[in-house]
Amino acid sequence: METFAAIDEIVSGGQIVLAADDGSVFATVREAIKSGRTETFYLPRAQADAIKVWYWSPTRIREAGMEPVSPGEKARIESELGVKCTGSAYSNKLSCECGGTYGAFEFLQQGIREHGKDMVEAIFAMKDASVIRVNPNNSAICVQCNQRMLGSHYYDYRNYGCCAETLAS
Ligand SMILES: [Zn+2]
Secondary structure: OHHHHHHHHHHHOOOOOOOOOHHHHHHHHHHHHHHOOOEEEEEEHHHHHHHHHHHOOHHHHHHHOOEEOOHHHHHHHHHHHOOOOOOOEEEOOEEOOOOOEEOHHHHHHHHHHHHOHHHHHHHHHOOOEEEEEEOOOOOOEOOOOOOEOOOOOOEEEOOEEEEOOOOOO
């Protein structure tokens, strides 16, 4: 019955809860990516991991410029932002005309600025759920000049990931 109380609470906030078998969830997420619609999925970890493995094909990894976040950048994330970053994390780097760059550190910094540190930490602390952001519509803001940056930033860490239809399949 607890499940229904939890569902009731989510739905009362105006969100939907979708229950479906693995294959249907996979198809739903894939269609959302292709459609270009902005949607956020909270999925069991195994389903999200399967989607990430499918989505991050060698072609997409290359096209987005995804690279492992370096130990130095992880250390900076922990010491300067106070957010734990252990295990594998992947990110691309965007360059601004002003010379500023935007990677995992700047992404988390912007996330904390816009949503608060508690929310960022709460997402990564979820034990069973993963977040897959499909076609996210927020732009990377350059730390140096405060302008929206061209290009999309991608971050993939633990139970968080994003997928956009702009990358070739
Ligand atoms: Zn800039």
